[in-house]
Amino acid sequence: MAAPHASSRYPWLVLSVTSLGVILTLLNVGTLNVALPVIAKHFHATATTANWILLTYMLFNTVFILIFGRLADMLGRRRLYIVGLTLFTLVSLLIGISPNIWVLLGLRALQAAGGALVITNTTPLLTDAFPERTLAKGLGINVLVSSAAQLVGPVIGGLFAATLGWRWVFWFNVPFGIIGIVWAAFTLRSLPSKGSNERFDLAGNILIFIALSGAILALSEGSTLGWTSPLVLIGALAFIVLTPVFLRVEWTSKSPLLDLRLFAKRRYAMAYVAAFLNAFARTAVVLLLSLYYQTVNHADAFTAGLAILPVTVGMLVAAPLSGSLTGRYDARLLSSLGLGLSGVGLVILIFLIGPHSAYLPAAIGMFLVGAGSALFLTPNTSSIMTTIARERRGIANGVRSMLQNMGQVVSTALSLMIVTSGLAPRLQASIYAGNAANLTDRDLQLIDNGFRLALLAMLLATCIGICASLVRGKKEAM
Structure with missing residues (x-):
């Protein structure tokens, strides 16, 4: 079915708008993964508080995504997208002048609301704008842009944290946010809402x-x-x-927040499960390795950001291939293959990283994790969105985005818990102290074992994801 307003130029204009939003929100995640030790040191944060610098955004973003998926169907995607980008930009400015850690955590919750409004509406805006025959290409480019944002995120975060200071990790968002707001206001068209009478x-x-x-x-x-x-x-x-x-x-x-009827058909249910598990595994890899290189290898934030680039380079390389293959092969095959590649990368990381090991094997492992994730994302998203009625795309994408975000937040909490669970309080704090930690060889071994165990948990999740993807069944309209 052709999307409304699907003129030859309009879909690509919409893609340019959503790309700016995706870049901002995903840069925010990537920069914080690397800059966390610097921010924790500035505020003298404990291990518990440092955890919540990441978890506050992820938790609120996850819940808000599901809420806003419903509101987008009720109130209109254009309006909420612009509100979200405005809120995200304004709060990014305010975070940089936070007087203490508690104000920063509160503002992170507000920033999460803005990010959720942007992410929730991105895929439905693209699905509405693109005709079905070219939707996979549009979604593939969206993944490519996401990969590029994640590629430069750790580098930008590490560079600013090591030179200009942690505040610029947030202030960097402001000028690009303003450009995105103006461009969205001039570009996006309003579509009539079919759910405006539904209850909240x-x-x-x-x-x-x-x-x-x-x-x-x-x-x-x-x-x-x-x-x-x-x-x-x-x-x-x-x-x-x-x-x-x-x-x-x-x-x-x-008028449910989470429409459980979306899970009634196996294809949709397994696609959602696989989306959760893919996000669960990939998010922890980026976070764990950025902390690993700063803590175990004594790298500064900028060097750690460079070290984990292979994850997003892999996504950048595989995303265009994934978009071109999605229209030719079933999502079950492509998504399962993508998860399989990520699993191979995790095996390499588990067995070949270490305090004194060569970097190349780890880089290959990270590359495969990123490439596999990119190969998974486009066909899995397309399989969900293309057979959902337009008036239900907001909530369908909200469920997908919520599960992906839930995978990220649970992955962050669980992986850090696994890393620190066998460590004394002194060593738990060292995980967030970065290269300032004073560690003995025995300490390094204990910490190294914790990181390997966390990566093993990510591998197990990936294997379960492969099984879920394989049993999804054939494509059918809903």
Whole structure:
């Protein structure tokens, strides 16, 4: 079915608008992965607080993505996209003048809301603008732009953190955000909303936020406070109790936040599961290795940013290939192959990285992780979006984006928990101290073992993702 307003130029103009938004939001993630030790040192943050510099954005972004997926269908994508980009830009400016860590964490939550509005509306805007015959190419370029943003993100974050200071990691967003807002206002066309009379699912929003917050709290603080700590137990209990309540509420709601009927067909359910597991594995690799090179190899932030470039170089190389192959081969084959490549890369990293090992094998492993992820993303996204009715694309993409973000936030919390769980408090803090950590050979061995174990967990998730992708079944309209 041809998309509305699908003139020869309009789809590409929309792609130029969404590309600016994608670049800004993904640069934000990449820069922080590398600059985290510098920010933690500036605010004298503990290991627990340093965790939440990353987790606050990821947690709120994940929950907001699902909320805004519904609101986009109700209120219109153009309007919410521009609001999101404006909020993201303004808060980026304010974060740079944060007087303390608590203000920074609060602003990160607001920044997450802006980022969620941008990401939630990106894929539906492209799907509405592109005719189906060229949609895969548009989505492939979107992944390519995402890869480019992730390519330069760690380098920019490391460069600014090591030279101009951590504030410029955020202030860098501002001029590009202003350009993106103006360009979006002049370019994007409004489409009539078909869900404007639907109710907002307040109960679902509250339940998913508390349940997910509880899970992240338990995972992130378990190794630091102890698994029997009241705070950890309360978080775990909130997740265990409220998750089935949330699912029950959503199943009976007439206008659910999470439309569980999207999971009724195996192809969609397995595509969503695979999206979660792909994000789960790839996110941890970038974060873990950026911290590994700063802590174990005593690299500065800029050098660590350069060291992890092969992940995003792999995405940059494979994304155009993925876009061209998506229209010719079934998503089940391409997505599974992509996850398989990532799995091979993880095996290489698990066995061949070390404090004194050569860099080339690790670079090859990182390249394969990135290339496999890019090969996975376009066909998996296309298989979800092309057979969904236009009026449901916002919520369908919201579910996909939410699961990908959930994979990122759970991956971050779980991987850091695995790395630090077997370490004394002194060594737990050293993970966030970067090259300033004073470590003995015994300390390095313990930390190295923790990183390997975390990568092994990512490999297990990738293998499960391959199985989910393979059993999705043939394409069918919904």
